[in-house]
Structure formats: structure tokens, C-alpha cells
Amino acid sequence: MAVTYVAAQDAISPFVGASHNYQVDEHAGNDYEWQVYKDLVPLTPANPADYQFLSSKNSSSVDIQWLSEGVYFLMVHESDPDGCSNLKALRLEVISGGQRGFIVSNATTSQCYQEGANDLTVDLQFFDAQGDLWAADRFPVTVSFAVNGRPQAPQTVTYFNQQILISNESFTADPTQNTSITVQLTEATDAQNQTIQAREGQNIQSTTILSLPEISFNTNEAQLAFGSISSYSAQGPSNYRYHWSVLRPDGTILELSSETSTTESINWNQAGAHVLSVQATNATGCQTAVLSKTVVVTPPDDRPIALIVEESLQTGSCVPIQLDASGSTGQGELSFSWTPTTGLDDPASPRPTFTPGSSATYTVTVTDSQGQTASDAVRVEVIDPPLLVINKQVFVNNPTDVILLDASASTGQNLRFNWRSAGEGLIIAGSQTATPQVSGLGKYYVEAIDQFGCTARDSVTVGLLVQVTAIDDAIGVRVNTYADINVLRNDKPQGQLDPESVSIVSPPSHGFATITSDSIITYTPDQFYVGHDEFIYAVCDYSNRCDEATVLVRVSDEALFVPNAFSPNGDGLNDYFEIVGIGSYERVSLKIFNRWGNLVYESENYGPGGDGFWDGKATRGIRTGNGEMPTATYYYTLDLGRGNEKLSGFIYLDR
Numbered sequence: 001m002a003v004t005y006v007a008a009q010d011a012i013s014p015f016v017g018a019s020h021n022y023q024v025d026e027h028a029g030n031d032y033e034w035q036v037y038k039d040l041v042p043l044t045p046a047n048p049a050d051y052q053f054l055s056s057k058n059s060s061s062v063d064i065q066w067l068s069e070g071v072y073f074l075m076v077h078e079s080d081p082d083g084c085s086n087l088k089a090l091r092l093e094v095i096s097g098g099q100r101g102f103i104v105s106n107a108t109t110s111q112c113y114q115e116g117a118n119d120l121t122v123d124l125q126f127f128d129a130q131g132d133l134w135a136a137d138r139f140p141v142t143v144s145f146a147v148n149g150r151p152q153a154p155q156t157v158t159y160f161n162q163q164i165l166i167s168n169e170s171f172t173a174d175p176t177q178n179t180s181i182t183v184q185l186t187e188a189t190d191a192q193n194q195t196i197q198a199r200e201g202q203n204i205q206s207t208t209i210l211s212l213p214e215i216s217f218n219t220n221e222a223q224l225a226f227g228s229i230s231s232y233s234a235q236g237p238s239n240y241r242y243h244w245s246v247l248r249p250d251g252t253i254l255e256l257s258s259e260t261s262t263t264e265s266i267n268w269n270q271a272g273a274h275v276l277s278v279q280a281t282n283a284t285g286c287q288t289a290v291l292s293k294t295v296v297v298t299p300p301d302d303r304p305i306a307l308i309v310e311e312s313l314q315t316g317s318c319v320p321i322q323l324d325a326s327g328s329t330g331q332g333e334l335s336f337s338w339t340p341t342t343g344l345d346d347p348a349s350p351r352p353t354f355t356p357g358s359s360a361t362y363t364v365t366v367t368d369s370q371g372q373t374a375s376d377a378v379r380v381e382v383i384d385p386p387l388l389v390i391n392k393q394v395f396v397n398n399p400t401d402v403i404l405l406d407a408s409a410s411t412g413q414n415l416r417f418n419w420r421s422a423g424e425g426l427i428i429a430g431s432q433t434a435t436p437q438v439s440g441l442g443k444y445y446v447e448a449i450d451q452f453g454c455t456a457r458d459s460v461t462v463g464l465l466v467q468v469t470a471i472d473d474a475i476g477v478r479v480n481t482y483a484d485i486n487v488l489r490n491d492k493p494q495g496q497l498d499p500e501s502v503s504i505v506s507p508p509s510h511g512f513a514t515i516t517s518d519s520i521i522t523y524t525p526d527q528f529y530v531g532h533d534e535f536i537y538a539v540c541d542y543s544n545r546c547d548e549a550t551v552l553v554r555v556s557d558e559a560l561f562v563p564n565a566f567s568p569n570g571d572g573l574n575d576y577f578e579i580v581g582i583g584s585y586e587r588v589s590l591k592i593f594n595r596w597g598n599l600v601y602e603s604e605n606y607g608p609g610g611d612g613f614w615d616g617k618a619t620r621g622i623r624t625g626n627g628e629m630p631t632a633t634y635y636y637t638l639d640l641g642r643g644n645e646k647l648s649g650f651i652y653l654d655r
Contacts, residue, residue: 014066014094015129019054019195022074023061024088030080034062037073040089046072066094099131102143102188103202105624110208112286113175118168122183122205124157126196134159138190146184147171179209213240213282215261217291224268226300227374232276233262234291240280246295247275254311257379267376269307271299304330306366306376313378316413316452317356317385323378325364326350332369339363356382386412386448386456391637391646395465395552397562399441403648404593404635405460407446408434414451419444425462435597437635438462441549463552465647482524484516485551487537496541505548506536510555513537525555562638565652568616568628576613577651582640583608589639590614592651600629606638616653631655 014020024032034057036046050070054063064074072092079085105123126134126141134141139159145152147170155164166183173179183205185198215236224230234242244256244263249272258264261280268274277292309324328334328350336350340360344352354362363377389409396403407417419431422443430436438444441462448456487502499518507513510533511525521537533553540546560581568575582588592601592614600618603611617627631654638647 014092015100015194015196016066016069016094016096017197019063019065021061021063021193022076022090024076024078026060027078027080030078031058032060033058033077035075035077036064037075037089038070040073066092069094069096096129099127100129100196101199101202102126102185102196103199104183104185104205106205107202108206108208110210110284112210112284113173113179113212115175116168118173118209120166120168120181120183120207120209121163122166122185123163124185125162126188126190134190138192141188141190143188144186146186148182149184151186173209175212177211179211181207181209183207210284210286213237213280213286213288215240215242215278215280215288215291217278217293219291219293221294221296223296223298225298226268226271227303227305228268228297229265230268231263231265232278232293234278234280236261236280236288237282240282240288242278242280245277247277249273257312268295268297269305269376271297273297302331303372304328304334304366304368304374306364306374308364308376308378310378312381314381314383315354315356316383316450316454318454319452320353320355321380322351322353323362323364323380324351325366325376328364328366328374328376330366330368330372330374334369335367337365337367339365354380358382383413383450383452384411385454386410386415386450388446388448388456388458390446390458390460391639392459393461393463393552394637394646394648395463396441396647396649397465399464400439401649402428402437402439402635403462403650404435404597404637405438405444405446405462405648406435406591406593406637407448408597408599410434410448410456412448412450412454412456416449418447418449421445430597433597435593437595437597461550462648463550465552482522483553485521485523486519487521487539487549487551497539498542501538501540501546503538504535505538508533508535508553511553513551521551523551523553525553530555562636562647562649562651564650565654566616567654569655576615578613579607579638582606585640587641589641591637593635593637594629595633595635600634616655628655629653 036051038044038046050068051072052065052067054065055061072094073089074092075087075089077085077087103125105125109120111120124143126138128134136159140156142154142156143164144154145164147166152170157164166181171181185203187195187197189195215234217234238261241259242261244258246254246256246266248254248270250270256263274295274297275292276295277290279290280288305328306325307327309327313321315321323338325336336348338344338347338352340362341347342360343355343357345355346352359381361377361379363375365373365375367373387410388407389411390405390407394403394405405419417432417434419427419436421427421438421440422445425438425440425442425444428437428439441464443459443461445457445459502515502519502521504513504515508523510529510531511523513535514522516522525533533555534550536548536550538546538548562579563577566574566577588606590603590606591599594600599620601614602620605611607613616629618629619627633650633652635650636648640646
């Protein structure tokens, strides 16, 4: 009799709750019987509560589910018609499943009702006994599940698409009311034929299919004379966002600017059948059905027609545009008059050029040779120029620290950014984003460009923060300390600078700077002074080429210490991003970014100020689960308030 066919790992260590198949070579006409024993000497049967036969135990193949930990002996007895028999025993150690199992990624979801298209998906995660996500070799995986308590046909998921699709044929959704759909995971079998159970309490996704919002609108056909001006209203909640549009006879679509239940005034200046449509969106993002009515505009008589090409125009503060009423028609030679005249180069021209100033509505009056007039209007919206909002000075503890510069609060229409550095500063990544990664002291220049090509320019100076802490002496009289600063440690080119050339160009305002040895400048604050100071020094290379640099100094009662790592794992040790020394500041603001420059945490009153210290959970951007951020390097900007410096740096979060 051949050995049983099982994977090596399964044969030695199946998991509690797992089901496995064991088999021997099948010989026609032979009988088989499988038994489970706890010991072979003496032969002791195992407790039936510790295992369960899932198939017949009288064939060459058997399925067994192991229910308890321990060592077992699986024995198969084979006998032929002549009475000859053979035994085979396999030693197995059943071990705890640990954190094995699979779960739904999102316990609750919602989506809007769509007629005939209410399918939903369930994202899954698979874990081994150590709690690690499965590797690709465990896939494909067959998943068993139920919808609203009814078992469904198992589905196969792949490593790159770990989700199951729930067809709307497996449930009934009602467009007039919210419908709850419950998907419950049961078990899954991997590519190695190992079966795992879904984790209790994490195996259910509840999805709410939101009902369709409703509005009403008079859809009866209307007939209007050419040049008529009218507005229309729909009936529905005031907090809905309404979208109005007109399909014109020539096939073009006019998107109306109103987002309320009433349109702005519409000038019906094109003959033919128009289709006016409205659709509303509620606070959950669900949309109503599109309601439409036909508006038939009768052809005009011989009166002139004033026609501006666009109903509305938009331009940047730096881009002149042309107003175009050249499509107007009428008898004889036409004259044009635009009001107001502000910003127009020629108010009597059919195509005047508008130089941006303030937004305004311009009306053109067209007069034909018979003295008959007609008017049309266009709204010109001037978009504000880009406004760069950045910290003009940021400080780092070390010259080589990698930090994020933050211009994300800048305002403007669809801004693009260009960063460049001066001197030795290095832009590591994101030079065309609002939050580039940089390393090195000096000036970084930024240009913001809006969709119209209008620009704003500014710069950020990255300085080195040197802290000098004033302490009390034994009798309580505050005395000065000092700091020795090696000013050449980050200057370049290294090895080519003359240490003896170091000189003080501009002394500090609140202390003394003295060159005490080659490349060492000793800074001593004035007695009792607490605050900020700076001085400028110069250095030359051996070819007498010179440059200057600024040293920034902070004198404080308490040293400011920003850690570069913390571990929010709940063990009570270093669970928070706790910055020492910020209690003496009135209000401290903190922003945390991920490596892609996305804001994940923000506090306007950090630490003792009221918001507490960061626990590693996201409060901004897209969050999953309870918002815990994964192990990674993050970047911060720390604003110590008015009159104080702004610090940037990195923090490593380790779970």
C-alpha cells in the first residue's frame, strides 16, 4: 500500500478547524477503513470530539476536519478478497490556527440605487497564523459566502483582485426606500487545498443601497416667440444641488450655471425645438431621474438679432479675452454698443477685447438700419490670480534632513507648481507638486501657475536651528549658556574651504558671536534674553572665492525636542508623537504628510494645547478601518505660533 497523498506541511501540522484530504493508492476489489488514534502503544482511539470525518471512511480517500490541538495517528486498514491486509499510520500534530482567517475590508458601505445596476463588491483580506497577509502562491482562492442568509455559489478570487462580486440578481433593491444587503463570509480554500474559516465578527459586510431622491418638474411642451426671456423651476428640497441644461436645435448643449431649483433667465434666441432638462443630487451623492420638457421657439420676424457666441466666459486675471457678438443679424449695416464699457478697448466694436479687472455682466445692444434694436448679454468671470501660501522660513535640526515644503494651502484655479533650488539645496522628489521633498539648507523658489497661465512666485528659506537653553543657577538667578557651532560642517566643497577665512559679516542682535577656533563660532546670548536671534558669517576657499550663510538661533527656557520615531502599538511605551518643550508656546499647529505629500493629520492646537499628541491615526484624507497609518516614514511641519520659527522634519512610525 502506497503512502498517503498530502502536502508535507499539512501532513505534519494541520491547523485546528482546517479540513484536509488523505488518500492511498486504490486497488480494485479491496476494502478500506480509516481510524484516528491518540496512541499506538497501547492502541488508544482518539476522542471523536477532536475530529470529524467529512466523507466515508471506507474508501481509499477520506476528508477529515481537525477540531482540537494535539498529536494524532491516522491509520488506514486495507484488505483484499483473499484475506490479506495491510496497515498504514500517519503521525499528525494539529496546531492552533493563530490569526489564520479572512475578513471583509469594510464592514459597512453604501451606494446609490441604479436601475438594473445594483451589483456590489466585497473587498477581502487573507491572513496566515502570524497575522501576515497571504503571499501570491496561496492564490487563487475559492470563497464561500451567503447573501442575506442565503448561501451563494462559491467564487474564485486572485491575488491581484481580492474581492467577490455580489450580483443584484441575488437580492431585491427598492428604489423608493433604503435597502440593506448583508454579505457573510464562511470559509475559503486556497491553491494548496487548505481550508480556513472567516474570522468571527469581521466576516460581515453590510451595504445600504440608498433610495432614489425625487423632484417634480412640469414637462409639458411650451411654445415661445423668438427672443423671449424666461426662467423655470423644479419642485424639490432646497438642499439638493440641481443641474440644468438645454439641448439646442443645432445639437449643442448649453450648461446653465444655476445649481438651485430655479434657472437663471434664458434668452431663447435660436429658432426650433429645445429640450430643457433638470437633474438633482442629494447630500449623499444620489441623483434623481432626468426630467425634461420641450420648448419650441418660433422663427423671428425682420427684427435684428443680438447674438453673443458664449452665454458666459471665464478668464484669468492676466489673460485678456474677446467678447464676440459678430454673429448678430439684422437689416442693413449694424451698430454695436456695449455696457458697461469698463475694461473694453472698443465698446462700439462687435468684438471688443476685455482686459481683466472685476467680474461683470456685459450687454450688447445691436441697432439695424431701420433703428430697430435687440440685446444679448454675457457674464464675464475673472478668476483671482494664484496666491502662494507658504512658510517663508522653515528650520531643520540637521542640514541633511529630508523634509516636505508645503504650499498646499495656496489658492488658485487648477494650480501647477514648479520648484527650484538655489545653491546646494536638493529637490529629491515632487518638484512639480505643492509638497516637494527637499534636503539641504538655503533658498527654494516656487512658482504657482493657474489654468490660465497666470503666475505667482515666492521662496522658502530652509535654515539650521541651533538651540541654546538658558538655565537657572543654584540661587535662582538666570545665567547665560553658550553654543559652539561648527559652521563649516555642511558647507561645500568639503576639504577646499579655508577655516581661517571664517568671519562675522553681521553680528547677532541679542548676543555675541565670536570666532574661537578654525570653523568654530561661539554664540552667547544676552543675559536673561529668551527668544530668537541670527547672525551671518562668510567663508572663502583657497582660491579666495567667498560666500555668506545665516545661522538661526533659538534661546529658550526649555529645550525643544522633536523625536524622529514613535511606536503607537498600545504597549504604553512611546505610543504618541510627543514633542518636548511646546508647553511654553501659546498655540502650536502641526501637519503630517505621507511620502506622496498627502495630508494625513492636522492639528491647530497640538499637544498640551487641547488636541493632545498624535496617536498614529489619520484625521485627513482617505481613511480605512479605524484610520491607523501603516509603518512608514512621514513628514511634518511644526508651527510654533506668531513670532516663532516653523520647523520641518520627518518621523518614523513603527507598528
